[in-house]
Amino acid sequence: MKLRRSMLFMPGSNSAMLSTAFVFKPDSIMFDLEDAVALREKDAARILVFHALQHPLYKDIETVVRINPLDTPFGLDDLEAAVRGGAHIVRLPKTDSADDVRRLEAEIARIEHACGREVGSTQLMAAVESASGVVNAVSIATSSPRMMGIALAGFDYVMDMQTERGDGTELFYARCAVLHAARVAKIDAFDVVFSDVNDDDGFLKEVDLIRRLGFNGKSLINPRQIELLHNAYAPTEEDVEYARRVVAAADKAEREGLGVIALNGKMIDAPIVNHARRVIQSALASGVRK
Numbered sequence: 001m002k003l004r005r006s007m008l009f010m011p012g013s014n015s016a017m018l019s020t021a022f023v024f025k026p027d028s029i030m031f032d033l034e035d036a037v038a039l040r041e042k043d044a045a046r047i048l049v050f051h052a053l054q055h056p057l058y059k060d061i062e063t064v065v066r067i068n069p070l071d072t073p074f075g076l077d078d079l080e081a082a083v084r085g086g087a088h089i090v091r092l093p094k095t096d097s098a099d100d101v102r103r104l105e106a107e108i109a110r111i112e113h114a115c116g117r118e119v120g121s122t123q124l125m126a127a128v129e130s131a132s133g134v135v136n137a138v139s140i141a142t143s144s145p146r147m148m149g150i151a152l153a154g155f156d157y158v159m160d161m162q163t164e165r166g167d168g169t170e171l172f173y174a175r176c177a178v179l180h181a182a183r184v185a186k187i188d189a190f191d192v193v194f195s196d197v198n199d200d201d202g203f204l205k206e207v208d209l210i211r212r213l214g215f216n217g218k219s220l221i222n223p224r225q226i227e228l229l230h231n232a233y234a235p236t237e238e239d240v241e242y243a244r245r246v247v248a249a250a251d252k253a254e255r256e257g258l259g260v261i262a263l264n265g266k267m268i269d270a271p272i273v274n275h276a277r278r279v280i281q282s283a284l285a286s287g288v289r290k
C-alpha cells in the first residue's frame, strides 16, 4: 500500500530547508517554484531544486516539483528543470481545465525524449484553485494516464469564490467535488494547506474531517504537522483488532459456504470485509495510532 498522507511544501529558494528536509520523512516532499518563491529568486530556486532532486539524500523519498503555470515566463524552464532533474511528480498549480494538463503532458513527453528519460515516467498532479478548476475536476482528474493525484488549493480557491477560510463550510462543495473526481479517475486526493503551524487542535480537527471524507492526505507547510497527520491517519488498536475478527469470521463463513453473517449482532458482508482488510493493510503500512 503506497501511503500518500503528507506532501510537504518547501520554498525551492530556501537552500537550508532543501539540505535538511529529507530527515522529516513526509510521504512526499514538494519543492515549490511557484508562490513561495519571490519573483527575483525564481531562477536561483530552479537551479537549487534541479540539484536537490539529484542528491543521494533524496533518493528514497518521493519528490514533487510545483512549477509555475505554463502561461507564465517561468513555467517551461521550471518544467525542464523538474523533468531533467528526475522529479517523480510535477504538480501543476491553478489548473482550470483538462487542456492545461494536456499541454503540460505534451511538453513533458518532449523533454523526457530530449533528455533520455523514459517517456511516460514523469507523473503528474493538478492543483485546482478556482471555481473553474473545481467544476472541471472530473475531466482534469481523468485527463492523462500520468495523473496520480488531484489537490484542492484552498487559499486561491477562496479568493476566487470571493470568500475566506473559516470553519470549512466554505470548502465543503470543493472538497466533495475533488474527492469524487479522484475516485472516478482512481487517483489520490489531497486536501488544502492548514496555515497556522502553531494551532495543533485546529489542524487535527481539519485532519479528522478530511480523513473521514476520504482524502488520501494533505498538502503541508511545516514538518511539525507530519507526525500529527500520520498518527491521525493510523487506525486505532481497537479498529485493527475488530478488523481481524471480521476477516477471521468471514474466512470461517466462506469455508462453511455461508454468505452474509453476523458478528456481535452486526452484519458482515463483502464491503465490510473489504474495509476490514484495508484497515489491516493500513496498520501494516503505518502502524497503529498512539
Ligand SMILES: CC(=O)SCCNC(=O)CCNC(=O)[C@H](O)C(C)(C)COP(=O)(O)OP(=O)(O)OC[C@H]1O[C@@H](n2cnc3c(N)ncnc32)[C@H](O)[C@@H]1OP(=O)(O)O
Pocket (backbone or CB within 6 Å): 008, 009, 010, 011, 016, 017, 021, 032, 035, 036, 155, 193, 197, 220, 221, 222, 223, 224
Ligand atoms: C498558499 C501556498 O501556496 S502554500 C505553499 C507554499 N508555502 C510554503 O512552501 C511554505 C513552507 N513553510 C515555511 O516556509 C515555514 O514552515 C513557515 C514560514 C510557514 C514557518 O516557518 P518557521 O516559523 O520558521 O517554522 P519552524 O519554527 O517550525 O521551523 C523549524 C525548523 O523546520 C524547518 N522548516 C520549516 N518549514 C519547513 C518546510 N516546509 N520544509 C522543510 N523544513 C522546514 C525550518 O527551517 C526550521 O529548521 P531549523 O530548526 O534547522 O532552523
Ligand SMILES: O=C([O-])CC(=O)C(=O)O
Pocket (backbone or CB within 6 Å): 035, 093, 127, 129, 151, 152, 153, 154, 155, 156, 157, 191, 192, 193, 219
Ligand atoms: O496548492 C496548495 O495546496 C496551496 C495553494 O497554492 C493554495 O492554497 O492556493
Ligand SMILES: [Mg+2]
Pocket (backbone or CB within 6 Å): 035, 093, 129, 153, 155, 156
Ligand atoms: Mg495557490
